[in-house]
Amino acid sequence: LINSSQYCVSYQDVCIAAERLRGIAHHTPIHTMHFCLDGGDITVWLKCEQFQRTGAFKFRGAYNKMASPPMNQKSQGVIAYSSGNHAQAVALSAKLLDIPSTVCMPKDAPDVKINAARSYGANIIFYDRFTESREAITQQIAVERNLTLIPTSNDPLVIAGHGTAALELMVEVPDLDLVIVPVGGGGLLASTCIVARALRPNIVVIGVQTETANHAYMSLQQNRRVAISPPETIADGICTTTLSPLAWPIIQALTDEVVLVSEQEVQKSLLFLLQRKKLVVEPTAALVVAALLTRKLQRYNQKRIGGILSGGNIASDTLRTILECAI
Amino acid sequence: LINSSQYCVSYQDVCIAAERLRGIAHHTPIHTMHFCLDGGDITVWLKCEQFQRTGAFKFRGAYNKMASPPMNQKSQGVIAYSSGNHAQAVALSAKLLDIPSTVCMPKDAPDVKINAARSYGANIIFYDRFTESREAITQQIAVERNLTLIPTSNDPLVIAGHGTAALELMVEVPDLDLVIVPVGGGGLLASTCIVARALRPNIVVIGVQTETANHAYMSLQQNRRVAISPPETIADGICTTTLSPLAWPIIQALTDEVVLVSEQEVQKSLLFLLQRKKLVVEPTAALVVAALLTRKLQRYNQKRIGGILSGGNIASDTLRTILECAI
DSSP: OOOGGGSSOOHHHHHHHHHHHTTTSOOOOEEEEEEEETTEEEEEEEEEGGGSGGGBTHHHHHHHHHTSTTTTOTTSOEEEEOSSHHHHHHHHHHHHHTOOEEEEEETTSOHHHHHHHHHTTOEEEEEOTTTSOHHHHHHHHHHHHTOEEOOSSSSHHHHHHHHHHHHHHHHHSTTOSEEEEEOSSSHHHHHHHHHHHHHOTTOEEEEEEESSSOHHHHHHHHTSOOOOOOOOOSOGGGOOSSOOTTHHHHHHHHOOEEEEEOHHHHHHHHHHHHHTSOBOOOHHHHHHHHHHHTTTTGGGOOSEEEEEEOBOOOOHHHHHHHHHTOO | OOOGGGSSOOHHHHHHHHHHHTTTSOOOOEEEEEEEETTEEEEEEEEEGGGSGGGBTHHHHHHHHHTSTTTTOTTSOEEEEOSSHHHHHHHHHHHHHTOOEEEEEETTSOHHHHHHHHHTTOEEEEEOTTTSOHHHHHHHHHHHHTOEEOOSSSSHHHHHHHHHHHHHHHHHSTTOSEEEEEOSSSHHHHHHHHHHHHHOTTOEEEEEEESSSOHHHHHHHHTSOOOOOOOOOSOGGGOOSSOOTTHHHHHHHHOOEEEEEOHHHHHHHHHHHHHTSOBOOOHHHHHHHHHHHTTTTGGGOOSEEEEEEOBOOOOHHHHHHHHHTOO
């Protein structure tokens, strides 16, 4: 067992988060997938966070943060910035905890995400992710209105909450050899590392990004936290410019590799999940399957693979575009 | 408890089918859905047969038939006609039981269904469902090549196999007040009636059809088995002209009502399942939710409702068309 106390989040923190989320977050189903690659038969266990409340794993982090002391002072409101899923997560958590919420979303976020945040009662403020700094805007409003910022991933309680997805997966399927998750801010990957190394020290832990949103890949290569320009990618859930400072040291120390997949590989994998597995996922979730179907992990030669499908909030337009490219 | 021995299928037959399918068919997950209609809060338990092998409940019937004596004589081949799901079911069952299979499919069946049947090793023969009789073609080939016909629903073992979906649903959720299933040939509805009346005599059992494919609705109204012209409907899974003769007396005696939904209501419900519940369903499965969302069952004033989502084999073109109509 590694000594995880050197990081901002420990395995115990994830277990505490799991207790806090019990009966609140869904214990999401795991779907299996068998396929034959050159090396032999592979079984994949997919943790289906599209069936989580708000349609993504982000609810686990936001609720864990907001339900923890000292956040559960109901008098103050919360604020968050997000490309969508975290916004919904904060909005629903706020509603459940009876706290007013404000979310700053990029004006090009999918309608389905904007409408969902609104339906949970959040006050929405839009920004232009190419010209404006969401951090600056959010900070300014937070100060002006005395609101508490709920970070997307740069917070120990948020990261611990995200880790409950990997915890449920690895408790239900205890003998995985390799686990794959998509990487945006790094909260999901960092917490998956913590859980995976605690429960099964020799497991291979892999992150996936797209070729354009490749900051974690570059960070591991250059051994420093790299920041990139706002990327253009169909995977809006990982449309970040850098890893969160708290997630980076965990990822640096405990991740085996971050692999990259192309936009086309993401689309093909999304279609595969839709048509063959009857699973609705957002492009970010399809990254996990893209890494497998394109044989990018073949050198590990592992047969029992776990993956976290991060969410299912895909805009109708995006899905239509992907279906038009279908052969 | 009703005396079900007067029908071609008894509750015991369904239990025997369940034993035969154990470890072969998937025990599919149940997704819940809460919504608020005028009468109050309703909970719906949806049995997700899109996650069944071959992507539809039909596998349960075909395998039960083909694995039963005297069908398990491996020397002879099987033949089936089907708009798609039954074809896949027969093809996969034949592969699992090592029997050669031939399926007759309408030439306008979704590619996804044709390709799937082919991928299981079936020999495929196409017919024109507007000008040719699939029964006549199939019968002729069956005689010529000495093949055994596997009916889509007009067979006690096929119907008993279909009933295992309702059995799993009602064992897992024993206190349902109402259950809804789509109606094509009537195998699913008839077997659901048998199971529902055995386990919970006073439950309301509802069938759903589209306005154009309304033969079961008309049959109940006229108290005779009505046949219609080949209907035009987006719900290709229920694109039949009449109820199976064996299913009809069961449906006549034990179904409370068959309700009709419009093509547009089916499309809206399919989108609702896709966008809100992240569930991929074929149009036929969406009928169940359409009946609920359009308040067609409100007079029963039931709060605990079960439904069977029959399958998830939707063609890319159909899904794209439906997404284009999305607001």
